[in-house]
Amino acid sequence: xxxxxxxxxxxxxxxxxxxxxxxxxxxxxxxxxxxxxxxxxxxxxxxxxxxxxxxxxxxxxxxxxxxxxxxxxxxxxxxxxxxxxxxxxxxxxxxxxxxxxxxxxxxxxxxxxxxxxxxxxxxxxxxxxxxxxxxxxx
Amino acid sequence: xxxxxxxxxxxxxxxxxxxxxxxxxxxxxxxxxxxxxxxxxxxxxxxxxxxxxxxxxxxxxxxxxxxxxxxxxxxxxxxxxxxxxxxxxx
Numbered sequence: 001x002x003x004x005x006x007x008x009x010x011x012x013x014x015x016x017x018x019x020x021x022x023x024x025x026x027x028x029x030x031x032x033x034x035x036x037x038x039x040x041x042x043x044x045x046x047x048x049x050x051x052x053x054x055x056x057x058x059x060x061x062x063x064x065x066x067x068x069x070x071x072x073x074x075x076x077x078x079x080x081x082x083x084x085x086x087x088x089x090x091x092x093x094x095x096x097x098x099x100x101x102x103x104x105x106x107x108x109x110x111x112x113x114x115x116x117x118x119x120x121x122x123x124x125x126x127x128x129x130x131x132x133x134x135x136x137x138x
Numbered sequence: 139x140x141x142x143x144x145x146x147x148x149x150x151x152x153x154x155x156x157x158x159x160x161x162x163x164x165x166x167x168x169x170x171x172x173x174x175x176x177x178x179x180x181x182x183x184x185x186x187x188x189x190x191x192x193x194x195x196x197x198x199x200x201x202x203x204x205x206x207x208x209x210x211x212x213x214x215x216x217x218x219x220x221x222x223x224x225x226x227x228x
Contacts, residue, residue, distance in 0.1 A: 026225070053227070054226060054227055055225070056226065059202065061195060061224070061225060062197050062202075089227070090228040098146065098224065098225070099147065099223065100147065100148055101147060
């Protein structure tokens with residue numbers, strides 16, 4: 001288990017997390033069905049507009065899944081930012097995690113480590129969190 | 139009366155990995171009862187204390203059922219129901 005992701009996507013996600021601060025940011029990276037390849041970045045709106053919660057708008061969620069189906073794709077990565085805490089899944093993240101096949105990526109922009117950032121990936125299956133290595137490609 | 143129900147990955151263990159199943163019922167509540175009769179345990183994954191679970195989204199055709207009366211939403215023959223896990227967290 002590991003995530004391979006391009007430097008451009010990592011930079012774009014970190015940039016989005018700074019741009020939407022102090023709210024959490026969120027989004028997905030899609031890839032061909034069954035490939036587990038993170039190829040198409042799609043930032044999503046945080047309908048909760050909150051520093052402590054994120055949620056895809058239900059309408060956006062339906063459009064996303066329709067698009068994924070129509071393109072014969074899968075959701076490879078689901079990411080969001082933690083603004084003031086470690087890039088580790090919160091209890092809420094674990095209880096909501098509904099895609100057993102996805103890499104759950106968390107980034108953190110917390111002040112203690114600024115200007116450095118964290119970018120970490122997990123599997124969350126049946127309430128169990130397993131961190132996995134991230135390989136960033138050029 | 140036949141309604142197509144799209145099942146998300148996380149609930150496919152209940153439907154023997156079928157992505158789409160058929161169900162019957164005049165309301166969403168009746169459809170869920172019917173689904174649970176055919177796919178035991180599925181009802182409990184959708185409902186909690188008689189209400190739709192917070193982290194489950196249900197759509198009739200393109201409309202979120204929260205705007206259609208929730209469990210009382212009327213279902214017509216040929217409607218398509220889509221169940222999706224919310225993508226959310228803290």
